[in-house]
Amino acid sequence: MDNITILGIESSCDDTSAAVIRNGELLSNVIANQDVHIAYGGVVPELASRAHQLNIVPTIHQAIKNASVSLSEIHAIAYTRGPGLMGSLLVGTSFAKGLALSLGVPLIDVNHLKAHVLVHFIHDNTPNFKPPTFPFLCLLVSGGNSQIVLVKSYSEMEIIGQTIDDAAGEAFDKCAKILGGPYPGGPFVDVMAQQGDAYAFNLNKPRIGGYQYSFSGLKTSFLYLVRDEMKKNPAFIEQRKTDLCASFQRTVVEILMEKLLKASQDYHISTIALAGGVSANSALRKAVENYAHIYNWTTFVPKLAFTTDNAAMVAITGMYKFKAGEYSDISLTPFAKTLV
Numbered sequence: 119m120d121n122i123t124i125l126g127i128e129s130s131c132d133d134t135s136a137a138v139i140r141n142g143e144l145l146s147n148v149i150a151n152q153d154v155h156i157a158y159g160g161v162v163p164e165l166a167s168r169a170h171q172l173n174i175v176p177t178i179h180q181a182i183k184n185a186s187v188s189l190s191e192i193h194a195i196a197y198t199r200g201p202g203l204m205g206s207l208l209v210g211t212s213f214a215k216g217l218a219l220s221l222g223v224p225l226i227d228v229n230h231l232k233a234h235v236l237v238h239f240i241h242d243n244t245p246n247f248k249p250p251t252f253p254f255l256c257l258l259v260s261g262g263n264s265q266i267v268l269v270k271s272y273s274e275m276e277i278i279g280q281t282i283d284d285a286a287g288e289a290f291d292k293c294a295k296i297l298g299g300p301y302p303g304g305p306f307v308d309v310m311a312q313q314g315d316a317y318a319f320n321l322n323k324p325r326i327g328g329y330q331y332s333f334s335g336l337k338t339s340f341l342y343l344v345r346d347e348m349k350k351n352p353a354f355i356e357q358r359k360t361d362l363c364a365s366f367q368r369t370v371v372e373i374l375m376e377k378l379l380k381a382s383q384d385y386h387i388s389t390i391a392l393a394g395g396v397s398a399n400s401a402l403r404k405a406v407e408n409y410a411h412i413y414n415w416t417t418f419v420p421k422l423a424f425t426t427d428n429a430a431m432v433a434i435t436g437m438y439k440f441k442a443g444e445y446s447d448i449s450l451t452p453f454a455k456t457l458v
């Protein structure tokens with residue numbers, strides 16, 4: 119079939135997004151953020167579902183318009199089935215089902231985590247665009263996940279390591295919260311860290327085997343350090359904020375990179391990709407490029423626009439599933455937790 123055109127819909131958390139991809143080329147990617155959560159210091163599921171209901175029609179309308187396609191040119195509707203917040207997922211799922219039925223086109227369910235990984239296959243007018251070759255390793259780090267994924271093909275992915283407690287993004291958010299920063303905390307810590315001394319403070323690193331991650335000990339050690347120092351000097355946070363952020367960020371990046379290096383060496387794979395919200399972190403991006411020089415890695419670091427939740431990654435995943443004839447039944451229900 120020529121000109122395979124897929125509409126992707128993403129509504130797993132607090133971003134409503136729609137995108138159109140034609141033959142792997144991105145025609146549009148519209149994201150409606152939800153500012154309503156800022157005041158609460160985290161995503162409020164009930165408010166997220168309501169905001170998706172408000173945003174979904176205009177977002178899809180805009181994506182179709184920006185792509186300059188008509189609904190009759192869409193070959194399939196790809197949507198995020200999970201993991202995510204159930205109420206949020208239900209909005210995208212129900213809309214996708216209704217649209218697919220009314221257009222008489224296949225419905226394609228997409229795993230949100232696999233979609234993050236396949237972001238590296240989106241053609242978006244980057245000169246000399248070259249996607250990764252299989253197999254490759256992807257460090258998938260977000261607010262809800264920290265995983266090392268062995269990517270064998272567009273559909274076959276094996277999680278070889280993951281966090282046993284908090285995700286890296288959660289750790290960044292917690293660090294910012296302890297320092298009185300905003301939510302989400304990752305971008306705040308990143309900006310602060312750029313002005314600080316990354317070796318000012320020594321924080322606990324987990325002693326955990328294999329390719330597993332753990333960030334709860336680091337979080338606690340950071341909390342205790344700040345609490346103890348604040349007892350001695352109530353201006354401690356104000357005076358040392360940048361050093362605290364830089365030291366925390368360095369420790370997270372070291373933890374992430376140590377296991378990624380181990381996986382690369384054990385599996386003899388030197389094609390390495392980053393994905394997920396935390397892959398926007400400037401120190402992590404730099405570390406991956408440094409390792410590329412030292413260990414002769416071929417690296418794939420996503421554009422900032424593709425680090426956060428977006429429907430372009432859902433549409434590209436949908437395109438590969440469409441080509442493989444992997445359609446979904448209309449009765450399929452969303453799932454909140456990872457289904458592997």
Ligand code: KG4
Pocket residue numbers: 131259260261262263286287288290291302303304305308394395396397398399400425426427
């Ligand atoms: O993938 P994502 O957009 O969605 C969820 O999994 O919810 O990831 C969001 C996470 C948040 O924890 C946020 O603090 C983190 O990604 N994040 C960052 C940066 N930008 C976003 N963490 C560190 N440095 C950043 N620059």
